[in-house]
Amino acid sequence: MTEIKSHEFDRFVDKSAAHYRLFLIYGPDRGLVSERARLLAEQTDVALADPFSLIKLDVSDLQGNSGRILDEVNAFGLFGGSKLVWIRGVANEKSVIDSLQVLSDKPPEGSYLLIEAGDLKKGSALRKVAEASRSIAVVPCYTDDSRALNSLIDGELQDAGLRISPAARQLLLESLGGDRLASRNELKKLALYCKGLPLIEEEHVADIIGDASAISTDDALDAILNGDRNAFFHAVQKIISSKTPIFLVLQGCLRQFQLLDLMKAEMDDKRLPAAQVMQTLGRHIHFKRKPVIEKALKVWSGAAIAREMSRLQATILQSRQKPVIDDSIALHTLMGTTLQSDRKG
Helix, strand or coil, rough: ECCHHHHHHHHHHHHHHHHHCCCEEEECCCCHHHHHHHHHHCCCCCCCCCCCCCCEHHHHHCCCCCHHHHHHHCCCCCCCCCCEEEEECCCCCHHHHHHHHHHCCCCCCEEEEEEEEEECCCCCHHHHHHCCCCCCEEECCCCCHHHHHHHHHHHHHCCCCCCECCHHHHHHHHHHHCHHHHHHHHHHHHHHHHHCCEEEHHHHHHCCCCCCCCCCCCCHHHHHHHCCHHHHHHHHHHHHHHCCCHHHHHHHHHHHHHHHHHHHHHHHHHCCCHHHHHCCCCCCCCCCHHHHHCCCCCCCHHHHHHHHHHHHHHHHHHHHHHHHHHHHHHHHHHHHHHHHHHCCC
């Protein structure tokens, strides 16, 4: 087993990555997974600007073609040289697991395989294959802790030639985290805002930094569908602090229930299980959110979904008619939907 711990990654990239042909990068921090995958790709001898040498695939590209990974890895580049097959959005798809098992027994000599996966649980099939093989470099990517965030802050601000006060650093630490790329982008924005200043103070951070630990409304929508009141309150607080309109959560919730309505009708008409409908109508949903949607399909009836859509549409109309109190109206409705999910779950 070759697992690269977070504190070992930089040294691994510099010293050992060149000895591997197979990589599995996984974890809940999508930004960090993406960032480390890019760094590993840059350590290969592949011409990344050459579309014949770099083959980028989404996991959906593998549906109906279980042998494509092996075909791509074993195919010769059109103009010779090494080749990198880079697959994103992987969960525990059988085609990926089977292909990685074959390649782990006999690693390719002229190609590389780099797999970006989500938050794989301990004992999941893909982790089992990778962790049992010495020929696969396994890189788990978990949410940055205080030490990692401090290092990230130091690196970005030193590159920009900036210094930061202790109070401003503490506010940064409270605002960043959850997604590495989002945190890095927020720091770049802060550095640009403070260019030429002798010291970054607390007010500069408050002026420019949103809460990068939640960069979208997805956390709130997932909390609503899970019936998790505490998670909903936490997500809403982050959304408010990042200056994101609550109305967007309301709109997103309506779209979510419209999709549930479509899926539920497909399940009822064709007598299909939720998992099968997810493979067709839910292909565009991010892999991390699919379990939440599948659970909602199991606990919400078609009639209940229709009632909730009607209530959300009425709230959207009411919030447009009374813009002064639209946040209060939206939050009241969204909390009601959360409570409904909790009862059904």
